[in-house]
Amino acid sequence: MTKIKTPYHHGDLKAAIIKTASKMLDEQGIEALSLRKIAEKVGVSRTAAYHHFKDKNELLSAIASQGFILWQKQTKAIFDNKNLNHQQQLTQFCHGYIKFSINNPNTYDLMFGRTLWKDNASSDELKKVAYPSFEHQVTMTKYWQEKGILPPSENSLRLAQVLWGTLHGIAKLVLDGIYTDNNNISEMCDCAIALFINTKTN
Incomplete structure (x- = not known):
């Protein structure tokens, strides 16, 4: 039939x-x-x-693009939430990043993995949404610096990169099955947040 x-x-x-x-x-x-x-x-x-x-790679780039659009929407909701103070914004952002990776493991691997980025295989469409997504994180980082939540003496771009790298590292440890206990994951995230916030007083 x-x-x-x-x-x-x-x-x-x-x-x-x-x-x-x-x-x-x-x-x-x-x-x-x-x-x-x-x-x-x-x-x-x-x-x-x-x-x-035109090929599978272009389709994978489109899936990753949708992932960035979804994550950007979630970060904007956190940043625009007037009911959160600045430290709560940062906390929700960090925990939200880990939660997003756990809820979308395969899409997350496409968004930040070697399949599309190692040999410059990402499409122009993907780059158009991926780069602004990180630029928004830099903007948020600079804002949190201005509000005294993150250390103002650090370069905003470098600080955003280090914060992202820390969260990405935790996310990969979870996705690779090295850490599976939700309490441990949450505590690691809280520890990272505390370290970044406390550096401003050092």
């Missing part, structure tokens, strides 16, 4: 492919992904899928 092809508008099909691919990534891992399999699941021809993505 021939599978009925689902009619899609131009933008709808691209979104449907990314959504299906993201689900397959979470369930089966990156090795299981192929445009042919994804097109089959969506219910369109492989040619239709290739019309939107």
